[in-house]
Amino acid sequence: MHDDEQKEYLEEPLRLFRKKIIPKLPSNIQKRVIGEVERLEELFVDSRPPRFAIIGRRGAGKSTLVNAIFQAPVAEVGAVTAETERGAWHTYKNTSQKAVMEVLDTRGFGEGDETRFTQTEEDVWQEALSSRYPDAILFLVKAKEVDARVTEDIEQLKKLREIIKKKHDYLPPVIGIVTQVDELDPVYDTDPPFDEEKVANIEHASDHMEHMLKKHLPEVTGILPVCAYTAFKNGEMVYDRRWNIDELIDFLLEQLPGSTWMQWARITQAKTIQIRIAKTIGKSASAITGGVGAQPIPLADLPVITGIQMSMIAGIAYVSGRKLDRKSMAEFLGAIGANVGTAFAFRQLARSLSKVTFPVAGHAISGTLAATATWGLCKAAILYFIEKRPVHEAKEAYKNQSEPPTD
Structure with a gap:
């Protein structure tokens, strides 16, 4: 390292x-x-890389969140190496800082489409978790979809934690993340800092997600709303619409073991x-x-x-x-x-x-x-x-x- x-x-x-x-x-x-x-x-x-399981339906903003944390297009430029049939573990690398983060991939989470793979999602998790486990689980839900099949997804989240507990005697903390809050009403208020009406709607979405998560998973560590949208050109950030990302980064440090802190500092800058x-x-x-x-x-x-x-x-x-x-x-x-x-x-x-x-x-x-x-x-x-x-x-x-x- x-x-x-x-x-x-x-x-x-x-x-x-x-x-x-x-x-x-x-x-x-x-x-x-x-x-x-x-x-x-x-x-x-x-010292070692931090490891996360980033859970969310297609379009929930997993890659966008990773890029926002790195402040670089690491999830879009082929800096990801798949280690199993479905890429169960991805390695994201910031070449300028030589900083690495490992993410347990959950493509297809909650979508019910297993036909294109020879293994079920649970089989892949079992294999991926045989040698290592995530330090924390990030559960992503779009702000406009906090009512949409969230209970179903939470059950799969609990199943993943049970596998980790059985294999490694460790229950990773769960952080609920409400993504794409910039899409909430009013639609014209897209760039932070948001006005009072938008903030009220963000709080409402966050409260609802917290209620749903804690109803089925009382020990959930926290709920944080974010906007992670960024745009890059030639590897440089040319547009930054991030909101509450710094608060998320600070919060995640509390959930990570000290052995990952050096890398987390270099990743987040x-x-x-x-x-x-x-x-x-x-x-x-x-x-x-x-x-x-x-x-x-x-x-x-x-x-x-x-x-x-x-x-x-x-x-x-x-x-x-x-x-x-x-x-x-x-x-x-x-x-x-x-x-x-x-x-x-x-x-x-x-x-x-x-x-x-x-x-x-x-x-x-x-x-x-x-x-x-x-x-x-x-x-x-x-x-x-x-x-x-x-x-x-x-x-x-x-x-x-x-x-x-x-x-």
Whole structure:
């Protein structure tokens, strides 16, 4: 999923930390940092594509929704590879970000036409689900059709979940999505933001779908109305009528395992998602460096702390869609005045020397400073890589360090 150099920055410091450092830490410190290491390992080492089952009748807007999420015509230009007779799993790939999403295909869902295939739909599901399962199920219904045979479709949806439960002991969350809300009355109000009458009709359609779904599937996770219409020319978006897609993307993050977050950030290219994941990385890295920094081993922990910080920066850069190599790492650190060979090393040296100057309280002071410096690097990396702010703003964020949030 990452090229070799990116992988080196993301994963290697964590492997070394787990192998060589954790066993040497006092038990109370181990407990403090092991969960944070596991969190970063889930994000970096176990990183994989998100997997969805997108359920809906023909014309419900499955391909349109995928394109709206990717902001690219990935579902229309042959970027889909079928793995079974009916293409039960599709792989959608954004070549510019090298981001991948896997979708369980349900062509013919609810249509009752099995004559053109040698297997029934249920047989295909059984085969497709033999080795993997969707992280979540997206149940799509057109806004104008929330009354049309929805009960029938819900029964098939429940059957699919039962197969997943039996094979993998996992019940994926179900998110109901009301699509093509721009087609509701008034017909002349087609471009968001919609007026009050249109919004009222959207809410009515959503409420009805929620009632129908929860009547037969009480544990449904949520209902979101969307307009996903986009138009592309030569691979570039030339018309954008998306509405509520960002809210859907944020909501779906909550349903996905942490191992898919890195890919989800690159797929959606949503800054809110990128920043949220970056802060998660920064909090964990700060807790780890703070724990190591509190140990009474002057200077010996510098390479460990620096390695974790470099892994954090690489992760934030990766989430932003940036390919990180040694040159760009050096450019970032130099730009904010944290060059590993000069200011950055002196700052860390001063932090470790505080243990010598304050032999008892110095350990806690050192740990706090290590965590604070790491959080400062996190804030600077977010500004530099994700928000693409001027260098001086990233430098200022690093200089004006504050303690990482505890929530």
